[in-house]
Amino acid sequence: MSATGIAIEWREAGFSYASTAAAASVRGVSFAQREGECVVVTGPSGCGKTTLARMANGLIPAVYAGEAEGEVRVFGRAVADWEMDDLSCAVGSVFQNPRSQFFNLDTTSEIAFGCENMGVPPDEIARRIAATTRALGIDHLLERDIRALSGGEKQLVAVASVHAMEPSAFVLDEPTAALDVRAMLRLRDVVARLKAAGKTILIAEHRLWWLRGVADRIVLMRDGAVATEMSAEEFAQMPAETRRRIGLRAWDIEQVEPRAAGAAREKPQGRAEGASALIVRGLKVRYGRSGPFVVNDCDFDAAAGRAVALVGRNGAGKTTFARCLAGLHAEAAGEIRIEGEALGPRKRAGRVFLGMQESGYQLFSDTVEGELRLALDARRARKAPAAGGEGLDAARESETALIDAALANFGLEELRGRHPLSLSGGQRQRLAIAAGSLQGSCVLVLDEPTSGLDLANMERIAAEIDRLKAAGHCIVIITHDFEFACATCDEVAHFENGRIAERFDLTPSTAPRARTLFGFD
């Protein structure tokens, strides 16, 4: 498109947002991306990679107000000189959350939507939809209800809807935050196809392994500036120690190893070690009165003081299983025992804590401290529904001590007075887990606790789970994050066809099998 062969160029560029809540600012970025090149921008949370992406696709300055310096040039022209329409047609954007970038309820309308807005004639739109689905290999996704698609399929439709506008460059801002391993491999396949078609691709991302073999260059950011840039080959040479020290996720998943058996396992105190805190027998769950069983005759035990990673394909029924454990979905048959007591769905709610992917839903107080107090209130309400006035003061005092201990344990002391919804994603997730442990739930089921988190936040949550294990909690984690599972899980359970098909301890010797189950081929 331009004579120089440079697609996107930052010249001493910087930007600071007018409102501080928006995102991290960047300064003094000088970097040129060649046409047809795939560049990955990475770094710890708050390093400014999203801001860099927004400078390339024109959201800065079109949507975000703030102070800009230097210049960003796209295909030889300064972003400020582009009409937003033209820029959107030249640089396509895909965002993090697959749920909130849709305007239609069916896939075909959605793919056509951008073209319709740009005034492309109907015949041309039909041609482009056909060309797009062929180019990306997603013809099976046409004519579908978007809400029924998995996160990975939604993300592919998002790429397709941008592709139909026929841009020369793509900007992907954390596109895999909500995806599982198989969906990430699919996305890699699509990115490879785009690259083969000569498109320029800029990806801001935490999780790196899926970009191996596709990325040409890696840009490392730190505190709003480019720390270094290197070719993918150079980056592959970087020792794992160095990579971890600068806060980056794994590049080569083969190098990720579980902790050695025994060495890292502290003995759980308090409750008896190895006692099954959760026993599931013959569980059957389905939607409606005549639907097929999503969970079918499932037996499952989980011991206090241990963490089990629940893995399996998208749509295998893991989440339904978890919702049933937490009492959100009634079972059709079978029995669930918590600490030896068989409990119906209503009784389980609150006894089994379910950590949701969007932890923002689960926080209801106006301060971090208040959130933990709510958790204790819930525990008291359940334990003694008609507690008398006596001993209440003593109880309050011990409650304050409990809250202080939890704040210290989970590293939330400094955030004590903050509003839960003003916290970062990682902090929110930690607070939700802390509340779950304080409300007296012995069994904690966590659904993708590390989606969209960088290395430091992921490790902090792993440490938090280690502490819960030591306190005798039983943890079940649905996860697609192999690095995270290796950091904290003792066992892997493979959920398939509505039951646990396979189960083993996660050790270096079983790691290859675990990798296969996570979806790495």
Next chain:
Amino acid sequence: MLAEPDGCRSSLRAAASEGRTLGKACSTRVTVADARGALPSRRLDPRVSIAILVLINATAFAPRLVVGQIAMVALCAAVAIWCGRAASAVKWCAAYAGVMAAGYAFLLVPNAAAASFATMIVMVRCVFCVGMFASTMIATTRVGELACALQRMRLPRHGIIAVCVALRFFPTMAGEFRAVIEALRVRGMAITPKSIVTQPVRVMENLLVPVMSRLSIVADELSNAAVVRGMDSARPRTSYYDLRLRTADIVFLALFAATATVLLLSKFGVIS
């Protein structure tokens, strides 16, 4: 008039399945989810849907002819069944029967309280068809087709976008509320009839604050997506869909129009 309206789409299908053989390597991996979320195959033209909705609204408060009202419900059920939503049609009809029965039951008890309930039920019966037809319309109409219909009615661009986003908004909103209610149960603070009576303010706060904060995040993300997808573009908007009236559209429209005429005539006392 009887031309195949899906012509453009079926040729696209053919082109796509050609692509399937080319892109075999990657389509084999994703066969599990193939059946999920297939769209309903038959639907009314959105312009006809809008016209019928207007007719139903115009006759909603002409209840003198119970037979006419029952005919309207039957027609709505026929549309739902034609669109492949038989289960929904059965549910709505059962609900209507329930409302009718309740109305007559209250009439049997001659006191003031029962009379006010009976009045309420008459109101519910009047607007019943509106809800019934709208549910079918929202479930089957494609946003893209609706946008096309509105464009032909020469609605301004921003109006069209607003309608489209609103259609998408209601299912999203319902989903958000469901998620928060579940989160409350997980936190041991389930909403119960008792908690609604004893702590109504607390319940509202717990429900609304997370939903509002989520919606504001979704709104920000959506508006970013809107900008880069050219929603504010100055270029004249086009539409991928080509709307054509089919026999079924005309038949249903005629039936609704006839029923509405009878109801209106009875309301103004032309026929009794």
